[in-house]
Amino acid sequence: MKDGTYIQQPNRGLQVYAIVFLIVLYLPVLFIPLFSFNDSIYVRFPMQGFTFNWYVDLWTRDTVWAALKNSLTVGLWVSVISTGLGGVAARAITRYRMPGQSAIITLAMLPLIVPGVIFGVALLVLVSRLGIPLSLYTVGFGHLIICLPFAIATLLPRFEGFDRSMEEASADLGETGWWTFWRVTFPMVAPGIVASLLLTFTISFDEFIMTFFLSGTDTTLPIYIWTQLRFPREFPAVLALSTIILALSFVMVFVALWVGRLGVVSDQVQATIEGN
Amino acid sequence: MATTDAFISIRNVGKSYGAFRAIEDISIDIGHGEFFSLLGASGCGKTTLLRMLAGFESVSSGEIFIDGQPMSDVPPFQRPVNMVFQNYAIFPHLNVAQNIGYGLRKLKLPRAEQDRMIDEMLDLVQLTGYGKRRAHELSGGQRQRIALARALILKPKVLLLDEPLGALDKQLREQMQMELRRLQRAIGITFVFVTHDQEEALTLSDRIAVMSGGEVLQVDSPSRLYEAPQTRDVASFVGYVIVLDAQVAGRVNGQAQLDVQGIGLLDVPSAGTTLTEGDKVSVAIRPEKLTLHENVPSDDTVAMAGEVEMMTYLGERSHFHVRVPGCDVPIAISAQNADMQNPGAANTGRPVWLTWSKDALIVLER
Numbered sequence: 001m002k003d004g005t006y007i008q009q010p011n012r013g014l015q016v017y018a019i020v021f022l023i024v025l026y027l028p029v030l031f032i033p034l035f036s037f038n039d040s041i042y043v044r045f046p047m048q049g050f051t052f053n054w055y056v057d058l059w060t061r062d063t064v065w066a067a068l069k070n071s072l073t074v075g076l077w078v079s080v081i082s083t084g085l086g087g088v089a090a091r092a093i094t095r096y097r098m099p100g101q102s103a104i105i106t107l108a109m110l111p112l113i114v115p116g117v118i119f120g121v122a123l124l125v126l127v128s129r130l131g132i133p134l135s136l137y138t139v140g141f142g143h144l145i146i147c148l149p150f151a152i153a154t155l156l157p158r159f160e161g162f163d164r165s166m167e168e169a170s171a172d173l174g175e176t177g178w179w180t181f182w183r184v185t186f187p188m189v190a191p192g193i194v195a196s197l198l199l200t201f202t203i204s205f206d207e208f209i210m211t212f213f214l215s216g217t218d219t220t221l222p223i224y225i226w227t228q229l230r231f232p233r234e235f236p237a238v239l240a241l242s243t244i245i246l247a248l249s250f251v252m253v254f255v256a257l258w259v260g261r262l263g264v265v266s267d268q269v270q271a272t273i274e275g276n
Numbered sequence: 277m278a279t280t281d282a283f284i285s286i287r288n289v290g291k292s293y294g295a296f297r298a299i300e301d302i303s304i305d306i307g308h309g310e311f312f313s314l315l316g317a318s319g320c321g322k323t324t325l326l327r328m329l330a331g332f333e334s335v336s337s338g339e340i341f342i343d344g345q346p347m348s349d350v351p352p353f354q355r356p357v358n359m360v361f362q363n364y365a366i367f368p369h370l371n372v373a374q375n376i377g378y379g380l381r382k383l384k385l386p387r388a389e390q391d392r393m394i395d396e397m398l399d400l401v402q403l404t405g406y407g408k409r410r411a412h413e414l415s416g417g418q419r420q421r422i423a424l425a426r427a428l429i430l431k432p433k434v435l436l437l438d439e440p441l442g443a444l445d446k447q448l449r450e451q452m453q454m455e456l457r458r459l460q461r462a463i464g465i466t467f468v469f470v471t472h473d474q475e476e477a478l479t480l481s482d483r484i485a486v487m488s489g490g491e492v493l494q495v496d497s498p499s500r501l502y503e504a505p506q507t508r509d510v511a512s513f514v515g516y517v518i519v520l521d522a523q524v525a526g527r528v529n530g531q532a533q534l535d536v537q538g539i540g541l542l543d544v545p546s547a548g549t550t551l552t553e554g555d556k557v558s559v560a561i562r563p564e565k566l567t568l569h570e571n572v573p574s575d576d577t578v579a580m581a582g583e584v585e586m587m588t589y590l591g592e593r594s595h596f597h598v599r600v601p602g603c604d605v606p607i608a609i610s611a612q613n614a615d616m617q618n619p620g621a622a623n624t625g626r627p628v629w630l631t632w633s634k635d636a637l638i639v640l641e642r
Binding site: 163165166168169170171172173174175176179183184187188 | 330331332351352353354357358359361362363365367368369378379381382426427430
């Protein structure tokens, strides 16, 4: 017999495939931070020497700071609103049996598969028809549509694992609906809420297509990067900026997954104990 | 059976979900300090009735009074009752002491007083020193005790228990039964206990309401329910029973004589007083009130002849199924194995004789 159980037999071919897959996926991305420290405006080997100049250059540009501020503002509002709406939706989906429930869930999740271009054009037509000027508000609205399904998908498992008798027990012990929410419901779904906030913020922060269609004079960081690509001299600064965004996004998604998983794991431990 | 000192008074209470009637016009009075059980198969409405007492389900018709107060407009968080949930509903994000002290926030007590009450409860449920543990570090029995302590710390007038022992294994369940009984005697408050386990209900309760299809079939003490069930359903739900059809053949000296299906004429002593000739009745026979003989009994008691169809060994006792000619169901007999009175009867096909004591037959109206 080989090592491992029937399900877990080692497979050398699959291991090689997985490694090649990861290299192909991440190697191009690794060139961005690599060349952001390169002392040359041209992205090519051999590299010219190590420099922080491109980062220092970024630091002194007001336009970068303005775009960053816009991105953060939109990201914060979008993450809070989409998580709030997502929480309400997740609770309704798990708590009530509604007619056409699966259709409602499918509709709520649709922005995941509808191309951003189509949503962007549609919203652009809509807001211009309504005479609403393009601004960060229209950008935020577009981001909300994209972020909502992610918020719902992140929060659904938390609410699905939520035992209704917990809230009943709180009511039975003398707490009203509001206090029950603060003392029982909220702490129990908190890991999901944190994960959803981080995830939706990251998505909003990185979003390009909707922003491209819906932004006015104020731009966000991804749009700023895109406009700078026309000027070859600015390219290393773009690389530096991309590196920063990349690093922050990675950290936030990892934290989001980690926090979300913490909750799920403790639930599983509990379920195992209860099962005994 | 309305008593004047009823502590919980359920008056013509009904519950409908749309066209479906979950509870049909139930009236029960429960006395102060009584251990009262709602017994029935799943879906009989017992949990719905309990949840109506707690305030989680509205009452469609009728009214529930607790300690003289109508409860219809009182929300769950203001009722003088507390509940132990079937899955215990221990808050996973709080430790044991925080769970037990959950309901104390509203009382606005000083911290030291709260801690003292929590410690007192931990002592009461024999979990002294467990205050800092997290809920997921506890066994099923311990979680059950915490659920009890959490409910009892608020000094409710009534404790509601929704199948609290269902998730425990047999040994722990028996231990917790003893403990529940001890607790209930110690605090002296009313317990309303929901269970589908008739043995558990018989062990624990002062009185039991047997429910089926949203109705109460009979409310009685455990021994009355077992010895004098009023209907066929109650007889077969509480304990094991064989039910045979019978007809009143005649009356002798104030006693009824029954023509029992497949068996023949039998005298029924006391129970048959209201019966008149020609009445169709059922006769229920408890297996443990029959005696198995390997030879024709010598004295003049009436004996039924048959042959052993099946024997099941159950440890402290054995069950025999005896096929009696003319009777289409085998008669069940339960015999204690203390004296191993019928070692040879394990051989199926053996001829045997059955005798019964005078109170073995329960006459039920059809």
